[in-house]
Amino acid sequence: MDIPYKIYQLRVGDEDIWNYTYLIVNELNHKAIIIDPAWELEKITGLLKQLKVELSAILLTHSHYDHTNLVEALTELYDLKVYMSAVEIECYEFNCKNINSIEDLEVLSIEGIKITCLLTPGHTEGGMCYLVKDSLFTGDTLFIEGCGICDGDGGNPEQMYESIQRIKQIIPLNTRIYPGHSFGKKPGLRLIDLMKENIYCLIENKKTFVDFRMRKNNNRKFNFK
Numbered sequence: 707m708d709i710p711y712k713i714y715q716l717r718v719g720d721e722d723i724w725n726y727t728y729l730i731v732n733e734l735n736h737k738a739i740i741i742d743p744a745w746e747l748e749k750i751t752g753l754l755k756q757l758k759v760e761l762s763a764i765l766l767t768h769s770h771y772d773h774t775n776l777v778e779a780l781t782e783l784y785d786l787k788v789y790m791s792a793v794e795i796e797c798y799e800f801n802c803k804n805i806n807s808i809e810d811l812e813v814l815s816i817e818g819i820k821i822t823c824l825l826t827p828g829h830t831e832g833g834m835c836y837l838v839k840d841s842l843f844t845g846d847t848l849f850i851e852g853c854g855i856c857d858g859d860g861g862n863p864e865q866m867y868e869s870i871q872r873i874k875q876i877i878p879l880n881t882r883i884y885p886g887h888s889f890g891k892k893p894g895l896r897l898i899d900l901m902k903e904n905i906y907c908l909i910e911n912k913k914t915f916v917d918f919r920m921r922k923n924n925n926r927k928f929n930f931k
């Protein structure tokens with residue numbers, strides 16, 4: 707049976723940095739999964755109360771602080787399992803209560819919702835995207851307008867190129883993309899739209915991709931474009 711579910715987008719942040727936290731709610735049993743919970747605890751707990759849903763699990767796309775800073779608070783409040791890629795846990799020594807490591811192409815079933823885990827390094831060594839039916843949660847791998855920076859700790863533009871190629875090959879074109887940040891456009895555009903407008907989806911040559919991603923005259927704050 708196909709479980710009916712709904713996705714809620716929460717724009718959360720402090721003055722300088724804004725992230726998207728996502729809630730996936732199973733509409734039959736009113737249990738929810740949260741992706742990259744960060745910054746605004748009351749906004750999240752308020753939505754859970756308003757929807758009358760209970761949180762079952764946290765999925766983490768990667769270990770960066772702006773995607774994980776409410777993990778501890780939420781695991782104190784609720785009985786939750788936390789998921790992150792095994793590579794990411796090992797490389798960055800990430801640890802928290804109830805942590806579970808996951809492998810590339812592992813399929814999780816949480817509250818009846820099927821989640822396919824896709825390892826997409828490039829922004830960090832063990833970045834993971836999560837496919838839930840026709841929605842892909844991409845963290846800082848793929849944004850609507852660009853892709854994550856590749857010059858941080860464990861970042862690698864060659865791997866980012868391969869990861870984006872992999873997404874293009876594996877993920878159906880009508881899949882909606884839900885990134886960890888937005889730089890103007892609302893999350894939820896389809897992959898087919900990104901294939902027309904996102905330059906990192908358009909570049910088909912690895913060297914061109916790497917040279918463009920790592921170009922020196924790119925002074926934007928997060929260097930995402």
Ligand SMILES: [Fe+2]
Pocket residue numbers: 768770829846854
């Ligand atoms: Fe990040």
